Amino acid sequence: MKAVPLRKLVLGIGGLAAFILLWKLVTDAKLVSPVFFPGPERTYVALVKGLSGGPLLSQTFETVKRMLLGWLLASFVGILFGALVGVSKRARAFIAPTLELLRPLPASAMIPVAIAFLGFSDNMVLVVIAFGALWPMLLATVHGFAAMEPRLYEVSEVLGLNRAQVIWKLALPSAMPMILASLRLGLTISLILAVVGEMLASREGLGQSILAASRSFRSADLFAGIVILGAIGLFGSRLLSVAERHLLRWQASSR
Amino acid sequence: MSAARVLKNGGRAAALPVALIVLAQVAATVTQLESDSLASPADIAMAFVSVMGDGTLLKATADTLKAAAAGCLLGVGAGSLLGIVLGLFRIADDALDLTIELLRPVPVVALIPVVMMLLGFGAEMEIVIIALGMLWPSVVLARAAVKEVEPRLMEVSNVLQLGFAARVWKIVLPAILPQLFMSLKLAAGYALVVAVTVEITANPLGLGYGIMMAQQALRPAEMFAYLIWIGAVGWLISVLLNAAQRTFFPAFVNGEGR
Numbered sequence: 200m201k202a203v204p205l206r207k208l209v210l211g212i213g214g215l216a217a218f219i220l221l222w223k224l225v226t227d228a229k230l231v232s233p234v235f236f237p238g239p240e241r242t243y244v245a246l247v248k249g250l251s252g253g254p255l256l257s258q259t260f261e262t263v264k265r266m267l268l269g270w271l272l273a274s275f276v277g278i279l280f281g282a283l284v285g286v287s288k289r290a291r292a293f294i295a296p297t298l299e300l301l302r303p304l305p306a307s308a309m310i311p312v313a314i315a316f317l318g319f320s321d322n323m324v325l326v327v328i329a330f331g332a333l334w335p336m337l338l339a340t341v342h343g344f345a346a347m348e349p350r351l352y353e354v355s356e357v358l359g360l361n362r363a364q365v366i367w368k369l370a371l372p373s374a375m376p377m378i379l380a381s382l383r384l385g386l387t388i389s390l391i392l393a394v395v396g397e398m399l400a401s402r403e404g405l406g407q408s409i410l411a412a413s414r415s416f417r418s419a420d421l422f423a424g425i426v427i428l429g430a431i432g433l434f435g436s437r438l439l440s441v442a443e444r445h446l447l448r449w450q451a452s453s454r
Numbered sequence: 455m456s457a458a459r460v461l462k463n464g465g466r467a468a469a470l471p472v473a474l475i476v477l478a479q480v481a482a483t484v485t486q487l488e489s490d491s492l493a494s495p496a497d498i499a500m501a502f503v504s505v506m507g508d509g510t511l512l513k514a515t516a517d518t519l520k521a522a523a524a525g526c527l528l529g530v531g532a533g534s535l536l537g538i539v540l541g542l543f544r545i546a547d548d549a550l551d552l553t554i555e556l557l558r559p560v561p562v563v564a565l566i567p568v569v570m571m572l573l574g575f576g577a578e579m580e581i582v583i584i585a586l587g588m589l590w591p592s593v594v595l596a597r598a599a600v601k602e603v604e605p606r607l608m609e610v611s612n613v614l615q616l617g618f619a620a621r622v623w624k625i626v627l628p629a630i631l632p633q634l635f636m637s638l639k640l641a642a643g644y645a646l647v648v649a650v651t652v653e654i655t656a657n658p659l660g661l662g663y664g665i666m667m668a669q670q671a672l673r674p675a676e677m678f679a680y681l682i683w684i685g686a687v688g689w690l691i692s693v694l695l696n697a698a699q700r701t702f703f704p705a706f707v708n709g710e711g712r
């Protein structure tokens with residue numbers, strides 16, 4: 200990894216400072232009513248207060264827990280089912296078209312269905328997150344397996360590998376770049392659906408917290424919640440990028 | 455591919471959905487299903503005909519699609535413009551990169567309460583949220599596209615001493631048109647998702663609100679009819695945009711996986 204050049208760093212921090220200054224100027228000049236739009240200081244104060252002793256910390260914890268549980272569930276089911284479908288040409292011919300058909304369905308459209316079955320519960324939110332985050336991983340695994348070098352399948356026959364060995368030793372590593380990219384996308388979707396689920400089902404978490412803040416016109420608390428949500432998204436995707444680079448080291452050297 | 459082969463592939467593709475529908479119908483008939491959360495395929499089909507017949511479904515579809523289209527064009531337009539500027543001026547790019555990277559991961563649904571507070575309910579609020587959701591991906595795609603424009607074209611524009619507007623209009627835009635279309639294509643599918651999400655979460659109009667109301671009125675057949683219709687609309691949009699891409703930018707279709 201190359202170090203960030205100094206010029207870029209200085210300009211970047213300057214740009215961020217300018218952005219915050221602009222934000223402050225807009226709110227100080229009261230271009231938008233301060234009831235709706237808090238300045239950076241008020242947001243910062245609300246953030247610090249909420250995180251030190253306030254409810255924000257436990258809400259953040261709840262949302263992150265929900266997001267991670269749903270994401271793990273989706274990854275597990277998606278990659279497993281994707282591998283089972285992807286490894287057999289026949290299963291692909293029968294099942295893949297139905298999966299492609301279902302893919303453009305907005306995951307949030309499943310929320311009413313999930314409510315009908317599970318009510319306004321934590322499990323409902325979890326199922327919605329898992330269902331929504333499932334698709335990218337499932338399809339990436341199926342496509343990754345389908346795109347495997349055909350000679351590798353011939354190699355596996357020559358070596359007399361059974362199906363589980365083909366999946367574990369050949370297909371999964373070769374589909375890994377696609378799967379890892381889909382894991383990152385899945386995490387983004389998980390965060391979005393965690394927030395939506397909390398808003399709709401009033402389960403504890405940042406989604407419910409920012410909706411309540413907006414209804415009672417506590418705009419500083421609302422913005423503090425959004426800042427944390429942004430930080431969760433940023434941190435999650437950065438972490439997975441690092442993991443991606445680490446896990447795909449072999450690829451750069453073998454090509 | 456021969457006709458027989460197309461038929462065989464199509465038959466295999468249709469086998470699973472058809473089998474599932476038949477199985478669901480048989481199960482519903484055998485158990486004489488009476489439920490607040492499940493409905494038999496025949497009931498769903500009947501509910502579909504009824505909401506289609508009285509026009510509620512079409513009106514909801516029009517509301518959702520209008521908001522999605524307006525938000526999509528607004529977001530992709532503004533985002534692409536910013537992306538082009540950032541792609542052309544390295545200093546602007548360096549200055550704004552950090553800020554954009556910090557703003558980009560904010561989940562778009564987190565903005566629902568903010569925009570709701572500022573604009574109340576209605577189509578406007580939904581359009582603004584969709585546009586905000588489309589903004590950053592469009593910035594990133596347009597910026598990358600401009601940076602990949604053949605450097606000689608830029609040299610040509612320097613030699614011709616084109617002004618900024620002329621340079622964008624005559625050199626950059628034609629060169630990045632395929633990427634812009636791809637950006638629009640990705641955004642269109644995503645815009646529908648955001649539109650339905652906003653409607654389910656807060657906004658009382660469109661398909662998302664319709665499916666939510668059907669659930670709350672304990673009419674599962676209608677709920678599933680909406681669900682299938684939403685899926686069909688999403689699928690149709692992606693098919694149409696893929697076809698358009700193949701027609702207008704045939705050389706670019708395979709460049710998608712980058």
